[in-house]
Amino acid sequence: MKKTKSKLTNSVHIGSAGDPLYGGLVNPIYPSSAYDYGADVLYPRYYNTPNQTAVVKKIAALENAEDGLLFGSGMAAIMTSLFALLKQGDHILFQHDLYGGTHHAALHELKRYGIAHTMADVADLKKFEDAIRPNTKVIYIETPSNPLLKITDIAAVARIAKKRNILTVIDNTFASPVNQNPIDWGIDVVTHSGTKYIGGHSDLSCGVVVASKKLIGKIKGSAMHFGGCLDAQSAYLVERSLKTIVLRVRQQNKNAMAIAQSLKDETKIKAVYYPGLKDHPGYAIAKKQMPGGFGGMLSFEIKGDPEKFLKKLKLIRKAISLGGVESTIAQPVKTSHAKLTPEERKAVGISDKLLRFSTGIEEAHDLMDDIRQAL
Numbered sequence: 001m002k003k004t005k006s007k008l009t010n011s012v013h014i015g016s017a018g019d020p021l022y023g024g025l026v027n028p029i030y031p032s033s034a035y036d037y038g039a040d041v042l043y044p045r046y047y048n049t050p051n052q053t054a055v056v057k058k059i060a061a062l063e064n065a066e067d068g069l070l071f072g073s074g075m076a077a078i079m080t081s082l083f084a085l086l087k088q089g090d091h092i093l094f095q096h097d098l099y100g101g102t103h104h105a106a107l108h109e110l111k112r113y114g115i116a117h118t119m120a121d122v123a124d125l126k127k128f129e130d131a132i133r134p135n136t137k138v139i140y141i142e143t144p145s146n147p148l149l150k151i152t153d154i155a156a157v158a159r160i161a162k163k164r165n166i167l168t169v170i171d172n173t174f175a176s177p178v179n180q181n182p183i184d185w186g187i188d189v190v191t192h193s194g195t196k197y198i199g200g201h202s203d204l205s206c207g208v209v210v211a212s213k214k215l216i217g218k219i220k221g222s223a224m225h226f227g228g229c230l231d232a233q234s235a236y237l238v239e240r241s242l243k244t245i246v247l248r249v250r251q252q253n254k255n256a257m258a259i260a261q262s263l264k265d266e267t268k269i270k271a272v273y274y275p276g277l278k279d280h281p282g283y284a285i286a287k288k289q290m291p292g293g294f295g296g297m298l299s300f301e302i303k304g305d306p307e308k309f310l311k312k313l314k315l316i317r318k319a320i321s322l323g324g325v326e327s328t329i330a331q332p333v334k335t336s337h338a339k340l341t342p343e344e345r346k347a348v349g350i351s352d353k354l355l356r357f358s359t360g361i362e363e364a365h366d367l368m369d370d371i372r373q374a375l
């Protein structure tokens with residue numbers, strides 16, 4: 001099927017032509033790891049087997065990208081891309097607020113390979129630009145950020161980078177391909193932890209990179225060496241999940257907005273962070289660059305004891321990760337940002353009483369009832 005203007009239609013049909021042998025509606029699972037070596041050599045670690053390709057076509061369509069690669073985890077997608085685009089002696093500029101795993105990998109892996117990095121506050125674009133060095137080859141951003149949902153102006157960063165021929169990479173996990181398409185704003189490479197919204201059911205691990213054909217070719221060269229590909233069975237599950245991603249994320253957007261608004265009126269809540277709230281500092285930019293919605297993630301600080309609050313929740317599950325159909329809640333100091341030192345956490349503004357909430361697809365008032373009784 002040809003791509004249409006509708007994400008809903010594309011999510012169902014692109015890449016999912018069905019079974020050519022029996023006329024079945026869904027793509028068969030092709031578990032072969034060995035294929036006839038005709039013109040196109042198919043092999044899992046060449047990232048070109050039928051189930052991998054089906055997923056890539058769907059995500060590329062949703063992200064307005066030319067091509068992509070499917071990995072076994074988000075970190076495989078991110079680190080493979082960075083190692084493919086950088087070499088010894090290069091510098092990479094990260095925005096300060098990063099997913100904990102990426103932050104830790106930057107500190108502990110890149111340096112060992114002779115790749116220098118800076119982490120700078122992207123809220124002040126002038127200062128961010130000043131952190132660019134003559135050997136800066138990649139600028140890496142993440143928006144909305146984890147866990148404070150800070151908004152980076154994607155188009156502004158892309159402009160700064162283009163002026164100097166620097167490549168841009170964005171982690172688009174929190175927004176999902178439904179809400180935000182960074183390539184439309186001039187970004188070169190988009191990564192996702194597909195373990196989150198793309199999988200969407202808290203039952204698989206995968207990662208995705210989408211970009212131009214040329215850049216994907218370059219990343220694929222390294223990806224074949226690093227070998228972080230996804231198997232056919234999991235790829236099929238990802239394809240199936242993607243058929244409902246638009247429905248799921250739209251409901252999650254709606255729920256997150258309703259909960260963020262309700263939490264603002266609760267006396268036992270100190271602060272609410274959600275880019276869809278008009279008093280959020282990134283609201284205007286988010287409204288522009290997230291045409292699909294403000295996302296299903298929010299965070300809030302409570303006045304009381306977070307441990308006691310979490311114990312009292314009945315419907316909402318205390319869990320790491322995010323983006324599933326079930327609502328989950330986590331304390332970043334104990335989970336995503338546990339590896340940061342207290343000083344590093346303070347620098348990015350993460351307090352012990354901060355809770356990160358991943359909205360599921362349940363009824364919003366059931367979720368609010370649970371939060372209220374636990375408060």
Ligand SMILES: *Cc1c(COP(=O)(O)O)cnc(C)c1O
Nearest residue numbers: 073074075099171173193195206
């Ligand atoms: C989870 C996550 C990752 C890492 O993905 P994995 O699938 O766990 O490897 C990267 N970035 C963000 C924003 C994430 O939430």
